[in-house]
Amino acid sequence: MDDKELDRLLDDAARRWRVPVDPPLDAIWSSVASEAFQRPARSAPGWGAVGIAAAAALIVGVLGGRYSARQGAFPAVATAARVTSLPVSPASTADPNQRAMSELLGRTAVLLAALPSDNGAPDVDPGVTVEGARLLTITRLLLDSPAGSDVRLHNLLQDLELVLAQVARLEPRHHRDEMQFIQTALDEHDIVPRVRSAAADLSLQDF
Amino acid sequence: MLNAQLAAVATVDDGDRSLIHRAAAGDLAAARALYDRHAARVYRLAYRMCGDPDLAGDLTQDVFVRVFRQLGQFRGESAFTTWLHRVAVTTCLNTLRKVKRFRSREVDLEHAEDHRATGVERDPLLHSALTAAIDALPEGLRIALVMHAIEGYTHVEIAAALGIAEGTSKSRVFEARARLREVLADHGKEYDDG
Numbered sequence: 589m590d591d592k593e594l595d596r597l598l599d600d601a602a603r604r605w606r607v608p609v610d611p612p613l614d615a616i617w618s619s620v621a622s623e624a625f626q627r628p629a630r631s632a633p634g635w636g637a638v639g640i641a642a643a644a645a646l647i648v649g650v651l652g653g654r655y656s657a658r659q660g661a662f663p664a665v666a667t668a669a670r671v672t673s674l675p676v677s678p679a680s681t682a683d684p685n686q687r688a689m690s691e692l693l694g695r696t697a698v699l700l701a702a703l704p705s706d707n708g709a710p711d712v713d714p715g716v717t718v719e720g721a722r723l724l725t726i727t728r729l730l731l732d733s734p735a736g737s738d739v740r741l742h743n744l745l746q747d748l749e750l751v752l753a754q755v756a757r758l759e760p761r762h763h764r765d766e767m768q769f770i771q772t773a774l775d776e777h778d779i780v781p782r783v784r785s786a787a788a789d790l791s792l793q794d795f
Numbered sequence: 796m797l798n799a800q801l802a803a804v805a806t807v808d809d810g811d812r813s814l815i816h817r818a819a820a821g822d823l824a825a826a827r828a829l830y831d832r833h834a835a836r837v838y839r840l841a842y843r844m845c846g847d848p849d850l851a852g853d854l855t856q857d858v859f860v861r862v863f864r865q866l867g868q869f870r871g872e873s874a875f876t877t878w879l880h881r882v883a884v885t886t887c888l889n890t891l892r893k894v895k896r897f898r899s900r901e902v903d904l905e906h907a908e909d910h911r912a913t914g915v916e917r918d919p920l921l922h923s924a925l926t927a928a929i930d931a932l933p934e935g936l937r938i939a940l941v942m943h944a945i946e947g948y949t950h951v952e953i954a955a956a957l958g959i960a961e962g963t964s965k966s967r968v969f970e971a972r973a974r975l976r977e978v979l980a981d982h983g984k985e986y987d988d989g
Binding site for chain 2 (some may be wrong): 589590591594597598601602604605606607608611612613615616617619620621623624625743746747750753754757768769771772777
């Protein structure tokens with residue numbers, strides 16, 4: 589088969605191959621409108637969720653206070669992060685959602701810094717994809733938690749969700765295109781500076 | 796160079812700008828107008844990639860939900876269509892990878908080559924062979940070929956959507972065509988014979 593024959597075949601395919609017949613665009617729009625424009629109202633935490641979160645924060649705070657009163661202070665090594673991350677104040681343990689958010693942002697910053705570059709990069713460390721999958725799960729949980737009700741953090745979590753989903757699916761080899769997608773997403777949405785800024789803000793809130 | 800490409804595309808859809816601002820502010824009518832301008836092309840690309848009308852519908856829905864949720868962050872540095880198609884391509888490829896794992900419905904390249912090599916199955920439907928051959932292409936080649944040769948995207952548009960250089964897009968289409976020519980070699984004779 590030469591180029592002309594292939595051109596004819598592909599021209600023919602453009603007219604007849606997998607041509608959608610009557611795409612249900614109106615039905616799709618209904619789903620898009622309800623999901624994209626009504627989600628904040630649906631996902632806003634109800635009074636029950638707020639109550640549970642407040643109760644959990646209170647319990648953690650009281651227990652933490654009693655523990656620290658007995659110990660005199662938090663042991664310096666007890667809070668050493670399993671993953672090297674941005675500084676998180678021990679006081680942030682008073683709010684479990686905020687603590688989870690701080691930990692997520694710190695671990696994500698470390699993960700993003702550990703990604704291979706998109707040109708001439710070595711193979712992807714399997715640990716990167718595993719950590720990406722873990723952080724993706726946490727991100728999705730936080731999106732629907734009271735911690736995700738802050739608009740700025742919510743938008744950041746949504747951007748992280750897209751990036752982490754791609755990181756979690758990186759193939760050990762032949763990942764150059766995927767890395768380009770990830771790098772583009774990171775650059776376009778200034779994700780790394782936003783992660784660092786949000787992590788710093790959360791730390792400052794504890795003082 | 797990429798900025799020049801994006802600038803070239805940006806002139807195409809300046810009409811989207813007011814709709815984008817209004818939609819980002821929560822104007823549902825503007826969002827619908829924006830959707831109406833672009834949904835058919837996104838759906839068509841999704842359908843060409845997956846061949847399943849239900850999945851194409853789900854993909855189109857996912858793409859626009861993501862786009863509308865992030866519309867406030869769209870700074871207009873690139874054309875809206877460029878951004879939209881980048882989201883569409885990423886969404887399609889990510890979803891198809893998952894679907895492929897579950898369904899294993901795509902024919903792999905070895906099978907397609909066996910099909911040519913034996914010459915036993917003189918497939919009367921050349922399009923079946925074409926479908927198998929296109930589906931068997933590696934992901935990067937397949938998306939570039941479908942976008943360019945089937946859907947008529949320019950290399951500038953493909954480069955912007957995939958985040959690659961224009962030359963890379965051209966070389967991918969070239970490589971994809973070479974593989975199709977090889978796999979469909981026997982069918983070409985049938986095609987010529989009518």
